[in-house]
Amino acid sequence: MTPAEVKPRLETVFRDIFEDPSLVIHDTTTADDIEAWDSLTHIDLIVEVERTFGIKLSTGEVRGLKNVGDFIALIARKAP
């Protein structure tokens, strides 16, 4: 899957998890930019991404994420 394909679908997941239908994500977006993004919703986010894209992320991959750009790249690499 290409990063361009991943981004809109990931945005839908973000809007669902953080319950904000107008939320827009950028490569530079981090947890600091989204108020509801804490350690708890982070787990919800990971599990929902796995379900949506049909992939499985390792603990190391999850820990290595620095921003949304990393996330998109990771999903693009793993998603069929």
Place this chain on the structure above:
Amino acid sequence: MNPNKVIDLDYRRLVRAGKKLALEPGAPSVRLALLSDAATQQFVPVLKALFAEHGVAAECYEGAFDALELEVLDAGSGLHAFQPDVVVLLCATQALRARYYARGCEGELERLTRLWDALVARGVGRIIQANFALPFDRPFGQYDLKGAPSLYASVQKLNAALATAAAQRASVLICDLESVASYVGRRHWFDERLWDLSKTFCNLEHLPRAAQAIADLVLASLGRVVKCVVLDLDNTLWGGVVGDAGATGVEIGAHGDGEAFHRFQHFLLALKNRGILLAVCSKNELANALAPFEQHPDMVLRREDITVFVANWENKADNLRTIRDTLEIGFDSLVFLDDNPFERNLVRTYLPEVIVPELPDDPADWVRALTELDLFETTSFSSEDLARAALYKQEADRREARAAFTDVSEYLRSLDMRIGIEPFRRERLARISQLFLRSNQFNLTTQRHSEAQCAALMDDPDVIALTASLEDRFGDHGLISIVVARPDGHVLKVSDWLMSCRVLGRGVEQYLMNRLFALARERGLAAVEGEYRPTSKNGLVKEFWSGFGFASEDGRHYRLETSRYQKRDTFIREIAGPALEVSP
């Protein structure tokens, strides 16, 4: 409120629902504290959402992470400031694993029982201990079961020891989280990444099942229990239509086409033997409906297992009303099982409180489907449960006898009623607490005292805590009424008064009121004061106090001077001790 109790256990849905809880004012509430060595931030919203869907407002306290001792043993902790009704101890297998590899499982049982006992000592009435999901690591392989020193074998032993220790303590219930995990399947239940990342104890999608297991026990503690299962007959209790196939032509038997129904009837019989009443509600000629019970050699259920038998061509909602009125229990304690979707929907439409589970098309799946719904939780099991079906059967016989009398007093005199009144006794605490939990209609203040709280009432020398048992010429009713009062200055204050509706209209409450005023007079007390706390179910006793001449200014607090009470006539005579000796 989900009337059919069939709640969609989707994790994301429940998390969303947990954020905007809407409960009707006056909904029953519970104060629940959760102590865990796992992270519970995701768990608590799910738990609250589930309670809300059962119509209960749950106030939750989340103990500090992995600080069970600090919360329980420190009198100044947030836990004790919260004053919980229920404390849930949820200990993760993953946390146990870490301790096991450091120093084995020695002391784990003692650690938890010490916490339980400390909670009881601080007045917590209900403790729910989750047991441990069996881990998947098996360094010994299947040799584990030969007593190898492994985590797997240690968890098995610990779970068994927790169950034994809980059985010795009335306040402690075990939440069988291991059975939830094994039903889901261990490889789906555990997600080690979530543990490593955030100390979440199971896969998020299964959190609702864990929460449901806890909620079921709390709801049962609040008296939300199923008391009667109402059954259709044709293609529900047996295969085929008895009106067409004839009494011995229906499919029921240990082999072949009838096997699924045979298994289903065994499950129902086990429920009956546990104290849940069975009733029949069938569209049939009565003689046809009865015939297989009397003539088919392979029927598991027999006529005497069915407390109320209704077979006619009326609509089933009306027939359920008849069954409810005969048994004098709430609609929300009835489960209706019928293979016909039309009948299920009719009952749901007209009697939304009745629990109406969907039944899969294949009867082979029914026992599993019902088991998944966890409809039959209980917090206690006493000898009264075993005798319940017989008690209700006697009541049906009494009704028949009453029909033969035109004058009520003549009928009451003919019953030859004998009452036994005595203080709370230790061997009866299980039944006493059960009556506190189960009585909804004739219950003046609806205080749900746990067994431990009943023991405290029994041991308090200032409290007058009485039970009444009744028997008559048709048989024993057992322990049917409880009154708790306490002298306060010159007044006798009644805090609890409840009675089983089975004995309504017999004069038991009049007899007890006579006794209460006699007691007040003996002690030189000037008045008796009582209270009525309205609930959605106790409208029956709204006029209870005023009916005895008590005066009230607010409709809640009532008072009558001892000198002004007029003794009531009854047809009951008192015998020493309990009317029914229940073996412990």
